[in-house]
Amino acid sequence: MKKILKIIGKSIVAIFALLCVLIFVQSFVLDKILYPNNLYIERNEINDNKTLIGLSEEEVIDLLGEPKFKKEVGGLKHYTYNAGITVKKSIFVGEYQTRYYDLQITFDENSKVRGTNIQQIP
Numbered sequence: 001m002k003k004i005l006k007i008i009g010k011s012i013v014a015i016f017a018l019l020c021v022l023i024f025v026q027s028f029v030l031d032k033i034l035y036p037n038n039l040y041i042e043r044n045e046i047n048d049n050k051t052l053i054g055l056s057e058e059e060v061i062d063l064l065g066e067p068k069f070k071k072e073v074g075g076l077k078h079y080t081y082n083a084g085i086t087v088k089k090s091i092f093v094g095e096y097q098t099r100y101y102d103l104q105i106t107f108d109e110n111s112k113v114r115g116t117n118i119q120q121i122p
Helices: 002-028 038-048 057-064
Strands: 069-073 076-090 094-107 113-121
Touching: 038 076, 038 094, 038 113, 057 076
Parallel strands: none
Antiparallel strands: 069 076, 076 094, 094 113
């Protein structure tokens, strides 16, 4: 009987230790990793490589399609495009905490791309 109780006790300790390791990995490793979709990767590369700088409005629309939003502020045009999503993954609950992003494009007074940025949508 004592052998069985020892085995059960060791098993409980081992399960508890494994659970602690899983919680540590989730909290300090996996929780920091974002998994982007293909659209986010594509739009982020466009932003990082400054691919659109100097292009005209027409060239941007030919390349990316019609923007989600168009606005003019202080004489400068701004286009907004969907820039995809990222998600975090959990050992315990699968995917969680989806984050949505926009690609913002600003044109100069000559209707050429002046700058781009990716913004997380709140």
